[in-house]
Amino acid sequence: MKNVNGMDIARPNEGQTGFELVFAFLRERLLAGSLRPGDRLLPERELAALLGVSRPIVREALRALNALGIVEIRERSGTVVRTPDVTVLNDFFAFALAQQDGLGDDVMQARIAVECQSIRLACANASVADLERLQRALQRIVETIDDHEAGGAADYAFHRAIVTAGGSRTLGVLHDAMAHVLMRSHIARRELVQVVAPMRAYLIEDHRRIFDAIAARDPARADAVLREHFAIGDDFRRQAALAVSTPARATGR
Amino acid sequence: MKNVNGMDIARPNEGQTGFELVFAFLRERLLAGSLRPGDRLLPERELAALLGVSRPIVREALRALNALGIVEIRERSGTVVRTPDVTVLNDFFAFALAQQDGLGDDVMQARIAVECQSIRLACANASVADLERLQRALQRIVETIDDHEAGGAADYAFHRAIVTAGGSRTLGVLHDAMAHVLMRSHIARRELVQVVAPMRAYLIEDHRRIFDAIAARDPARADAVLREHFAIGDDFRRQAALAVSTPARATGR
DNA sequence: TTTCATACCTTGGTCATACCAGATACGGAC
DNA sequence: GTCCGTATCTGGTATGACCAAGGTATGAAA
Secondary structure, three states: OOOOOOOOOOOOOOOOOHHHHHHHHHHHHHHHOOOOOOOEOOOHHHHHHHHOOOHHHHHHHHHHHHHOOOEEEEOOOEEEEOOOOOHHHHHHHHHHHHHOOOHHHHHHHHHHHHHHHHHHHHHHHOOHHHHHHHHHHHHHHHHOOOOHHHHHHHHHHHHHHHHHHHOOHHHHHHHHHOHHHHHHHHHHHHOOOOOOOOHHHHHHHHHHHHHHHHHOOOHHHHHHHHHHHHHHHHHHHHHHHHHHHOOOOOOOO | OOOOOOOOOOOOOOOOOHHHHHHHHHHHHHHHOOOOOOOEOOOHHHHHHHHOOOHHHHHHHHHHHHHOOOEEEEOOOEEEEOOOOOOHHHHHHHHHHHOOOOHHHHHHHHHHHHHHHHHHHHHHHOOHHHHHHHHHHHHHHHHOOOOHHHHHHHHHHHHHHHHHHHOOHHHHHHHHHOHHHHHHHHHHHHOOOOOOOOHHHHHHHHHHHHHHHHHOOOHHHHHHHHHHHHHHHHHHHHHHHHHHHOOOOOOOO
16 A cells, blocks of 8 residues: 555555545546646556556546546557546436436426526627527427427527527536437427427427527526426426326327 | 357457446446346456456446446445436536636536526425525524635535525536535635625625525525625625735735 | 354455557667 | 667556455354
8 A cells, every 4th residue: 555665645544445545646636637638647557656556456547537538548558638528428317317217307407507597698698699599599490390300409409509608618518418318308398299289389489589588688587588488398298298198099108 | 358158248349348348238238227226236256257358357347337326336245236326427527627727707607507596496395404404504604704714614505505405416416516616716705804894794694685585485586686696796706806906915825 | 943153255455467469759770 | 861660668458366344154052
């Protein structure tokens, strides 16, 4: 646990496993910023010697960091700090969704949080280009109103455009992280279009009102309209669930 | 790359590294659902033998899965599939947020998003225990009004309690992920207490109003009060920045 | 028969060493 | 100065062994 000099270079706290030691060592430097994206960290062997652990242990820590998308391990070249990237989260959500269903509502709350804040920022910051993008997305929603697949994509694009218009990188990352979860819910909602008649009007009119509020640069109204939009969507989903559970004919499954 | 029988039990695609082989093997089963939360997977040694790789490689894969929160490695007991949990995102965000510059304001937007959504949920869901926790936090803010360190902690605790009261796990994780950034900003704000006189009243009264709004279970008001709280804090910081840049005496750092 | 203590086996945690193969760098030949 | 071959570095992997603590089966004691 000590290196050759007998020095506790990384103060191996008692009860701390070797893996944790290495992980903590790297974490510290990464969080503190002494290791920045693009930096190549020490070769595995040196790291092992430095921390007084074996190479396999160092590799375990690197794999963990790699799984989190923090570092990139380049064969026979070295391990490099990556620019944080949301793609890892996709991995995570893929696993999570494969097994747990209750997550949906909870993630939806986070989504609402992100979008409502973004729309307020959008009212303050949206550029002409942002507004045009929103307008195009709106147009696309109208065009694809009867197509589940394309319609879901258009719906998603519109909401993502709101976040983009807000201009906050962090909010964008969060939104992206929930992207496919959202996408699924969007598609699911789309499948109700033929079930519940008022749905078409809801989809088109609500999004138009949202757009108008942003264009009018009225944060409070935009926020309120967006919240209402989510609430109504929720209602539709609930109604649809009832309609399905008290069916004229079972639709399969 | 082949096991003892020469059989490609897990079809070691050419060009596929041993690590990838193991990871893919487990991923497949996890996504397909043949491995469900609670299941204990094979001991490392057996897994290694089964896939025809060495134990260190298996351990690398397990560490990766572990980092993603997919499995839990229990010393001397075995590795178990976890029920997916958003807490992993903690690690990810911690790293991601630590590495981008000028992220402060941006993260603040995400924080506002999280808290404003949480406070709305809190108005609907807060339990008596939640309210009591908020009340205690409020009391603590009053008590520590002149102590930067403790005061910052109390401030943070109050805001965290809002999120807790909201009841959304995901929002909680997001908030935690930003914890250290927030904490820093809280402390920084505290240092202004002696600079700007109205600060004391602001800190105490604002938090009390926030608490009252939650206790009154008025989502819209709570949201509005909280936003105002953040806006005013922002103003104070701006004023302080000016005061410092046109200083009577530099306060050091 | 029931209860409990103990020996043993399993399982993760770790080390040390060795070999491979591609990437890289360096130094000498042209 | 350019080009190319080789020594070296670096990650990828395998072995085999040891440790310590959780689990379990077994046998003794009540």
